[in-house]
Amino acid sequence: MSNVPNIILNNGVRMPQLGFGVWQVPDEEAAATVGHALASGYRSIDTAAIYQNEKGTGKAIAESGLPREELFVTTKVWNNDQGRDATLRAFDASLERLGLDYVDLYLIHWPAPKQDRYVETWKALEEIHADGRAKAIGVSNFKPTHLRRLMEETEVVPAVNQIELHPNFPQAEARAFHAEHGIATEAWSPLGQGKDLLDDPVIAEIARKHGRTPAQVVLRWHLQTGNVVIPKSATPSRIEENIDVFSFVLDEDDMTGMSTLDNGTRLGPDPDEMG
Ligand code: NAD
Numbered sequence: 058m059s060n061v062p063n064i065i066l067n068n069g070v071r072m073p074q075l076g077f078g079v080w081q082v083p084d085e086e087a088a089a090t091v092g093h094a095l096a097s098g099y100r101s102i103d104t105a106a107i108y109q110n111e112k113g114t115g116k117a118i119a120e121s122g123l124p125r126e127e128l129f130v131t132t133k134v135w136n137n138d139q140g141r142d143a144t145l146r147a148f149d150a151s152l153e154r155l156g157l158d159y160v161d162l163y164l165i166h167w168p169a170p171k172q173d174r175y176v177e178t179w180k181a182l183e184e185i186h187a188d189g190r191a192k193a194i195g196v197s198n199f200k201p202t203h204l205r206r207l208m209e210e211t212e213v214v215p216a217v218n219q220i221e222l223h224p225n226f227p228q229a230e231a232r233a234f235h236a237e238h239g240i241a242t243e244a245w246s247p248l249g250q251g252k253d254l255l256d257d258p259v260i261a262e263i264a265r266k267h268g269r270t271p272a273q274v275v276l277r278w279h280l281q282t283g284n285v286v287i288p289k290s291a292t293p294s295r296i297e298e299n300i301d302v303f304s305f306v307l308d309e310d311d312m313t314g315m316s317t318l319d320n321g322t323r324l325g326p327d328p329d330e331m332g
Pocket residue numbers: 077078079080081103104166197198219220244245246247248249250251252255270272273287288289290291295296298299325
């Protein structure tokens with residue numbers, strides 16, 4: 058049984074607050090890697106058409122024997138497939154590769170504002186949502202200006218915005234905007250891609266105090282900040298470690314210490330420049 062709490066999205070759909078990200082997991086390894094995550098208690102999987110591992114992910118889901126309604130599957134439409142018709146086709150192709158007849162969450166991967174098609178693309182997601190083929194729809198890498206435009210020109214408020222977010226880049230302004238509009242904040246690269254962040258002495262000290270690892274401290278910080286979090290690992294022991302974060306709590310001093318790590322550093326592209 059999974060002990061991950063759910064959050065309730067703005068349309069009433071429940072989403073596990075911690076899931077498993079599969080960016081850079083090769084398709085031929087995805088069945089085993091995602092299979093290990095499911096066996097370890099993860100029930101939410103975050104993939105995307107561009108990750109090219111929807112097939113392997115779908116295989117793991119089928120082989121797990123878990124009831125479909127216990128799983129929460131997210132995938133995303135890639136920049137080249139924006140626009141109404143192309144998005145509807147891309148969605149069908151994703152479902153086919155996953156071997157599913159619905160996803161729990163479908164996201165626009167990047168706003169790609171230079172293409173200026175995200176409003177039209179969102180209307181396709183609204184159709185998919187109305188058909189029940191995506192239980193919830195959302196966006197990724199949208200800045201408040203892009204969200205504001207969607208809310209002015211379309212009907213459905215995104216349930217989720219999946220953005221780069223970690224202690225070095227905590228995105229206070231975006232989080233406040235999301236909270237104001239009932240949009241859940243989902244953190245990508247929550248561990249800072251396992252680079253310098255996990256060697257930070259402030260985190261090391263908090264980890265020592267709790268007898269936990271730096272990755273576990275960072276994931277606790279996300280959960281206590283209110284983020285949905287989707288750490289990735291291909292290493293079985295780390296997959297288990299990253300979900301073993303529900304039996305300790307960071308105190309106020311720890312959270313204050315974590316807040317000193319904000320240095321405004323993005324690891325990924327600026328959404329205004331992408332696509
Ligand atoms: P992450 O922050 O989850 O870091 C993953 C890396 O950290 C691993 O490859 C490994 O090197 C290291 N790591 C993981 N667990 C560890 C542990 N317990 N101890 C030490 N090191 C550990 O980075 P990510 O994969 O970039 O992000 C997570 C997920 O977010 C992705 O898999 C993907 O699903 C999603 N994502 C979305 C977007 C987007 O544009 N929407 C962009 C990037 C990532």
